[in-house]
Amino acid sequence: MSVSSSDLTDTGAGVSTSGGWAERLWATFTSLKVAGSLGLAVLILAGWEWLPGLLGIPVFIIPPASDVWAEFLWMIDRSALLYHTFITFMLVVVGFVIGCLLGAAGGYLLGISRNAEIVLSPYILALQIAPKVAFAPLFVLWFGYTFTPKILVAVLIVFFPVLINVLGAVRAVDQQQVDLARSFKANRLQIFSKIELPASMPAFFAGLRIGSTLAVIGVVVGELVGGNTGLGYLLTFAQGQANTPAVFVTISLLTLIGIIVYLAVVVVEGRVLRYMNRRPEF
Amino acid sequence: MTVVQMADSGDRPDTVAEPTRLTFEQVTKQFPQRGNRRQRKRMITAVQDLSLICHDQEVVTIIGPSGCGKSTLLNMASGLDRPTKGRITVDDEPVDGPNSHVAFMLQKDLLLPWRTIRENVEFGQEIQGVSRAERRARAHELLAQYRLDEFADYYPHQISGGMRQRAALARTLANDPDVLLMDEPFSALDAQTKMILQRDLAQTLIARQKTALFITHDLEEAVALSDRVLVMSNRPGTIIEEIIIDLPDRDEPFARRQHPRMAGFTRRLMELLHLGDAPEQTTAKQRPH
Structure with missing residues (x-):
């Protein structure tokens, strides 16, 4: 073999080597951004604490941050806040995981079978347009004040964005990549596992990100409609007592749950899509 | 003429x-x-x-x-x-x-972005069920020949167009086609x-x-x-x-x-x-x- 190894024009041209100064500049920039975010948080908390009082807004409309914090500690002590938070968190995770699995399975099946897509697409469209949270009372009628209706609402609401994203990605798979696999005599299963599945991963994770925030909505609506556990229940309870600080506490914890699930998706996505060329998010 | x-x-x-x-x-x-x-x-x-x-x-x-x-x-x-x-x-x-x-090679290198260069070269043999050790050895030989051994574990977006097309050539040859x-x-x-x-x-x-x-x-x-x-x-x-x-x-x-x-x-x-x-x-x- 007489292929020489002296190609100055080609070898090594594509590998980017970031210089030390660029890295340092980026680090400075990042730390500035972090400082900016923290500063903004302090500003918001301070505004929340004192601004309503200065503007004459009554505390039962916007309670100051310190009242909400006190209510938070009191609720941990007296209202089993952590127990309710844990229940809601578990339901969100279970509903999210089931919804994602079903959505992905549906997306791949419809993406692979053109006929199934043609037959089912009007119904999927109808279900997608239907407001999923409106099913909560129906599910409570069916399953009573159990965990099931809450999980079902979450599953239903997570299902569609995942399905639509996966379906779109499978349909948009590069036909030339499929032809490449076919030219090596790949069977249908290999085309799926080696081309369609990995090619659809970015869209699948985009669907998961959307689903992770929707799962919280699904569970909360289920809990609002009926039952005596979870943050949704605490929310209606606090509303009944006109306990505005408790409502704020509950909303904050629901947000926290959403953030945790969302970040979990981002972390897994970073691992799975590590081949992709994009800038870090955090 | x-x-x-x-x-x-x-x-x-x-x-x-x-x-x-x-x-x-x-x-x-x-x-x-x-x-x-x-x-x-x-x-x-x-x-x-x-x-x-x-x-x-x-x-x-x-x-x-x-x-x-x-x-x-x-x-x-x-x-x-x-x-x-x-x-x-x-x-x-x-x-x-x-x-x-036969094996084909197109204007587009068709390297799969989620596979490293080595895994891309192994792609055809992997589909045909060649053992891991065997296709590793084959990929190693071809990558060395096309001056890509240093970049075996890089992803396609990390290397230049010329290197990508050489990797595509290595992938085309990995299955040892006649034509x-x-x-x-x-x-x-x-x-x-x-x-x-x-x-x-x-x-x-x-x-x-x-x-x-x-x-x-x-x-x-x-x-x-x-x-x-x-x-x-x-x-x-x-x-x-x-x-x-x-x-x-x-x-x-x-x-x-x-x-x-x-x-x-x-x-x-x-x-x-x-x-x-x-x-x-x-x-x-x-x-x-």
Whole structure:
């Protein structure tokens, strides 16, 4: 073999080597951004604490941050806040995981079978347009004040964005990549596992990100409609007592749950899509 | 100038003793026109009664105007597409689907972005169930040959276009096909990278005793790399001229480009493709049937 190894024009041209100064500049920039975010948080908390009082807004409309914090500690002590938070968190995770699995399975099946897509697409469209949270009372009628209706609402609401994203990605798979696999005599299963599945991963994770925030909505609506556990229940309870600080506490914890699930998706996505060329998010 | 005007290239007596690797026998390919329902009823003839033979270890290049059905030829030879009429054989077996005798390489490198360079090179063998150790060894050898061993664990987006196309060449060779089908593999590369890859390919074809059917728009590339150049007509595509490139140094395209007769061949190809004519007259003359 007489292929020489002296190609100055080609070898090594594509590998980017970031210089030390660029890295340092980026680090400075990042730390500035972090400082900016923290500063903004302090500003918001301070505004929340004192601004309503200065503007004459009554505390039962916007309670100051310190009242909400006190209510938070009191609720941990007296209202089993952590127990309710844990229940809601578990339901969100279970509903999210089931919804994602079903959505992905549906997306791949419809993406692979053109006929199934043609037959089912009007119904999927109808279900997608239907407001999923409106099913909560129906599910409570069916399953009573159990965990099931809450999980079902979450599953239903997570299902569609995942399905639509996966379906779109499978349909948009590069036909030339499929032809490449076919030219090596790949069977249908290999085309799926080696081309369609990995090619659809970015869209699948985009669907998961959307689903992770929707799962919280699904569970909360289920809990609002009926039952005596979870943050949704605490929310209606606090509303009944006109306990505005408790409502704020509950909303904050629901947000926290959403953030945790969302970040979990981002972390897994970073691992799975590590081949992709994009800038870090955090 | 050694220009051989063929009356009918397909039906000529096969005077060469070498075995044939790839043959097209009176191949016609039609497909429905794209567009609305009424337009789809019209069939477009991409290739009409086309015959060609690639002998063992021969490099045959097809040139022709855009849209004359060159790529359709490669799709049919690789078994991804079937001819409407006629027969295609590879290693004397009729092509009735993808087969391991041939492998193709396109203008797009088609490296899978979620696989490292090594995993991309192993892709074909992985599909065919070759053991991990065996395909590792094969990939290692090919990556070393194409100066990519340092980049084996890089992802495609991390390396240059020339390196990506070399990786695609390594992937094409990993399954050890007899016939390489190449559709403008270097046309997206810059001029210098292109020349280096042409040399890599030329040396590989000689060293590994491969047969190749090569499609290009680059006339110099066609002359520098091939044993024979076939000129295709406008759609419906058929072969209107065969030019035997009897220059030495098929494994050294750099040397061939310096050859005094090089310019004569390219000028002849330009004439055949009417590249010097006025734009109104660019349609290639068709040989009467």
